[in-house]
Amino acid sequence: MSRTPPPSVFLQRASYRQRRIRDAARFIPFLGVTLFAIPLAWTDGAAQDEIDSNALLYVFGAWVILIVLTAALSGLMRDDAAQSIQDPLDE
Numbered sequence: 030m031s032r033t034p035p036p037s038v039f040l041q042r043a044s045y046r047q048r049r050i051r052d053a054a055r056f057i058p059f060l061g062v063t064l065f066a067i068p069l070a071w072t073d074g075a076a077q078d079e080i081d082s083n084a085l086l087y088v089f090g091a092w093v094i095l096i097v098l099t100a101a102l103s104g105l106m107r108d109d110a111a112q113s114i115q116d117p118l119d120e
Contacts, residue, residue: 047106050106053102054102057098057099057102060098061095065088065091068084
């Protein structure tokens with residue numbers, strides 16, 4: 030009465046890493062909306078329609094951070110894709 034072992038529940042490391050990187054890339058637009066909405070909450074008590082220099086610096090800084098994050102995740106996804114093409118049977 031030999032029983033076959035149950036299939037493994039865990040994913041391979043490479044595919045798990047690729048999925049987490051893709052999940053992080055999908056999260057970036059939501060992070061961007063949140064970062065760009067933060068200056069809307071900056072009020073100094075007066076009802077103004079003007080944007081001060083601190084808010085502009087913050088928006089451009091957040092924009093640069095989003096670009097860097099997107100480039101980094103893009104590079105990681107590209108590296109993983111190249112590795113999976115080179116070593117398809119590497120387990």
